[in-house]
Amino acid sequence: MSAEGLLLLLSGFLLSPLLQGVINRTKAVFAGRKGSPLLQQYRDMAKLLRKGAVFSTTTTGIFRIAPSAVLVLVAAAYTLLAPSTVESGWGFPGDLILFVYCLGLARFLTVTAALDTGSSFEGMGASREVLYSALAEPALIIGLAVLARVSGEMSFSGVFHGLGDSEWLSAGTALAIVVVSFLIVMLAENSRIPFDDPNTHLELTMVHEVMVLDCSGPDFALITYGASLKLWLFASLMVNLAISPLGLSGYAQVAGFLGGMLFAGILVGTIESVTARLSLLKTPGLLTGAGALAVLAFILAARYLQ
């Protein structure tokens, strides 16, 4: 693996809490507040690692293993994606599917751990989470299918190396629509507004925050880190696709990627500040809209490639 690939990989592991800081700072700017420091997430995790833990008497071994397993799965998914833009031989055909299913298993374990506590709040978050993911996963896979069709490859490195100038020239609108669809999926999977409010702990808005109510200490640190890594992961999928027409390589790609991630953080913060959370009855409609956009992109790509 080359130095640039290693750099891209490490940037995710080291800088993902910083992305949360950027988003929070953007929201604070919109609200006229000073906001928490950019490195606050790191301090929170360090504090949590120093604490002890309280385990509920209702929980079983699943609750104790789940946070570690979830972090390992998200890290594995990120490792499949991250260096693929600079390494042409990274991954294997079909790693798109393994990517999606690693995230799916992470979700399975989070939901099971939530049900393990025997609490009604966590059951509620779990039931909403499975609905959103049941709708977001097809949108994600259809988007990846569009990328596979346009580039003719089935692996992340193949896709990103195959999306050059000629593809963007002929099927550019389709790919741009896929970027928007990925943005909506990212907001849904990471529980951002308009799907869920990551700040409140009210019953009405909780999807992801509520599933981890009973986690404490180092487990909670693992979960927070896993959540920020997952946000970085989805954002990097979107950013990699969005900067592929620039045709960068090597260190320029790394610099472009980091700039793109900064922009993505500001974008998410802006969306969170100007949009209101959608009512629970309307969010499936928005997710279906993301799926419809992906299908639209497929139809356009099929037409343009003929």
Add this chain to the structure above:
Amino acid sequence: MTAYIDIILVGLILSNFILLGSSRLGNCIRIAAWQGIMVGLLPMATAEAGFSFRIAALGSAVIVLKGFVFPKLLSRALRESDTSREVQPFIGYTASLIAGVLALSASFWLDGRLNLPIHSASAIVVPVSLSLMFTGLFLVVARRMAITQVIGYLVLENGIYALGLAIVRDLPFLVELGVLMDVFVAVFVMGIAIYRINREFDHIDSHRLAKLKG
């Protein structure tokens, strides 16, 4: 120039989706206005014979009418009719969205079978116009409020206009003006009719008006 046409056409498709999924009448009228402006820009983007004064005049006329006059009439009817601002559909929003996707696929498939001789630089003009027509018809059939049915009719007219632009070589001046006059009268009459219906019956719910049949 191809890129501009395609962006406008994709914008038309996206506006279809938003119309199918939005529940507030004010939003629907606004989206219909944007659609009108985009459709008005189409002749200026598709013109092969160059940018002539006639095309510019027609385009601006369409933009003014469909983008400003009609929405204003509709908003006035909405304001004075004192009804709920929700769309009240027969078919739910998510199901409408899926129906819109199916209509789009059907339009693309139809275009593959029809193979019309088009005079436009873009490959997707015919499917997009067909999908505009289908969406307009769907809105007329599946929505309860009379104003949404008017909007559906406007969308249908947009589709016919776009299809005409693609197929006919030169802008047939008289036919085009005829169509516009037709639409204008329809909206005018519907606007007056809605106002009067509402004054008589206190609502503009076409479903409840069905009780009038003898």
Add this chain to the structure above:
Amino acid sequence: MVISLLIASLSLFLAGSFLLLFLPGKYRAVRVIGPATTLSGSVSGIIASVFSFISGPVESTGFALSTPSGSFALGIDFLSALFAIPVLVISSLCAIYGIGYLKPFEESGKDTARFWSFFNLLSGSMLLVTVSRNALLFLLGWEVMAVSSFFLVMFEAGKESVRKAGWTYLVATHLGTACLLVLFSMLSSGGSMNFSDLALPDGTAFGAGVAFVLAMTGFGAKAGFVPLHVWLPEAHPSAPSNVSAVMSGVMIKTGIYGILRFLLFLGFPPAWWGWVILLTGILSGIAGVLFALAQHDIKRLLAYSSVENIGIIAIGLGLGFLGVSYRIPAMAYLGFVGAILHTLNHSVFKSLLFMGAGSVVRETGCKQLDRLGGLMKRMPSTGISFLTGSAAISGFPPLNGFISELIIYLAAFSGLTAGTGASSSAALAGLLAAGSLALTGGLALACFTRAFGIVFLGEPRSSCAENARETAGSMRFSMWFLSAACIVLGLAGPVLLEFLWPAAGFLCHGFGYYPEGVSSPLFKNTLEMVTLVSASLILGTAVLFRAKTILLSRRRVTAAPTWDCGYSSPVPSMQYTASSFAEPVIRLFGKSLGTRQSFREPGGLFPGKSSFSSETPDMYREKLYRPVFERMERLFSSLRMIQHGRVNLYILYIVAALFSLLVWKLG
């Protein structure tokens, strides 16, 4: 040698069955003889199948039976062996499971000798179906399979619901068999019914199309395609759990075997066949998992989930057929391999899930999800096995469900990225397959987190769950075996691909498609990498968990009741129930499900008792079959006036028939 092993196996099953039929009242012996017969028959059959893999396909010349054109012709090739092995393995494991499971029934005086007799008959007939090489022999095995499973379903015939379910099952299976009769008569119009002689009479496209529809209907009724599935959610929950495991795990797969075997006689498939199979698979997958989400009975939920997985298998088959029709080698081979592998995997994890459900029902005495809970602490082995089964059926790495779904995805993506010829249709097929697989996968995740979470996690919701204990040893043995199989198969991806590749080649050559460049398995590298990633996932989790435990050992760790955002006195009935968990999804898909809710609100000044219940009857049964059958019943009851009971008029009928026969013959 192989054939004699097969004949030995079949005779063992038959002999054991007859012996047990006439053995009343000797419980001790029955408990040993029954499973022992199954095991010995299975071992002999498995050895035969393994030999056929090593030495190549074997056919016997067969000797004629007394029926016209029937002959006792057996044979094993790739296809038969791949379907025979799961039949025998799962039957043996369910027999071992049955030793423990039937004990409470024995103690309450039920007739277990008859149970074991029919169980052996069922296993033997399923083996016969997979290895017979004569259509009449096939039908014989098919019918015996249906009848013996009917008697097994009616084991608890004292209950009204069981009787109704058995009746539905009998009618449905015979409607399917009727289609098969027509199909066989079409194919054997040349006179002989041996498989080597079966072919279409004139080879027209119309004839092939009719044969295809008959095969899909007849075998699809057994497999459980929507809308022919309505017997599945009735029969499987009513049967004893090890019988449900056999039925769901392997009996419905004989339908898939039938489709593959009999479509091979019809020549090169046109594209519309693949599309029909693909769309049927998509419909079955999505409808199956939606109905599963709406169920309150754990075994009905598992039955609908079988419908969903048959849909996934059909998606794989559809992609395979489309790959052959559109001549895309990767799509064809991967589609077939994925479908057959998912058949194998499904028999493993569905039997595991049914066994787990069976032990839960046996220990707690209730089947309703909403009355269970907290069983993980009371029945740990059942819990861990059920968790493995749930994760496997949702298709996650490192378990076996992921491998087969990945291969089907690879087939779909191969269709997407194929650059030649009819690429846009293949791309559309790939898109539909991938999208619907993702949707069913997401909904299956919802379904099985619900099933596992509500039953095993949290606090017990009623007294029957509180008093549960761990189950018998034989039952635990079977469940552990299958859980281990899930993990081993999940890590053995490349080996499985290598193993099943010739089977796909056999199918493609049978259809008349001889592609280039597929002598060694494609995408083997992918599966090797998947194994590597799966192993590192397990290792990584273990390392991180150990690190966290070491970190926590130096800190203060306490136990307390669930915090739950500060609730001071939580009660088990406040937990989320199964209905509430599934409610968002059911509300979204309400129109396709037809769920009926009845809610009596607490009224008055001081709120009194209120109740809520919801039920989801099978929509296809209510809207499609029930009106048709009721109309037919009305029509036929009008014919009842012929049966008036007057003897002189009956004699008049006989005289009139004789007279008209005479006139016809002599005139």
